[in-house]
Amino acid sequence: MYDSGKIITGLVIFVALFASPFILNVGGGAPAVPQPSLDTPAIKSMGNPVCVRENMQSNHMQVLDLWRDSVVRDMNHTVPGIDGQLYEMSLSNTCMECHSNKAEFCDRCHTYAAVDPFCWDCHIEPPKEG
Template identity: 35%
Template sequence: MYNAKAVIVGIIVFVALFTAPFWLSMMGKDYKSTGIELPKGEKECIEDVQFMRDQHMRLLNEWRDEALRKENRVYVATSGKKWNISLQNTCMKCHNDYEGFCQKCHKANGVDPYCWTCHIIPQGSK
């Protein structure tokens, strides 16, 4: 085989470049902490803090499917507490500061959610 060494080096370089994003994501930190805390006067969120950091978008997508497609409007948290499935009336009841809460985390982590194509952006504390 002609240029066997060059072919082998080329394959190794290709595999390294192709898998680089996977290796870099494993070495890095997934979530950038922004110092966001529970709103004043609130003792708990729907789930624990780590779950909400990691899975809140998945939870919101599940809520959408449950409420709109299956007509189930009640979410039972891992604590056993029941919550009304509603972005506007459950989540935004506490997290009503869009710039200081939602946007702060999304900008820090480079996320551009599509929530606001349908929902009204909150205009600050009431």
């Protein structure tokens, strides 16, 4: 092995570069998952706030996709909520009525998850709360 010094040096550099992300991340921990703020006037005015659907935090994209397909393809505009009341299938009129602070409620989690939802390509973004 005439080039053993070069090979060993190359392997050490390779292992150092490969391991550096793991070494630098030790002890840093994962950033805290943001919790959506339920501190809006509409939610505060409710005695016992209940969302239209169960598990919205974990399944909201699937629910909104189903709502979109139901409204656009089937012309069905209402959905029964978990309280039995009929609600309009509308991001702007139903969801954003209670969750009016988009920056606090939507954007924090989407930024954390590195997700760029296309909801606002069609829907009008709610006015910013001052």
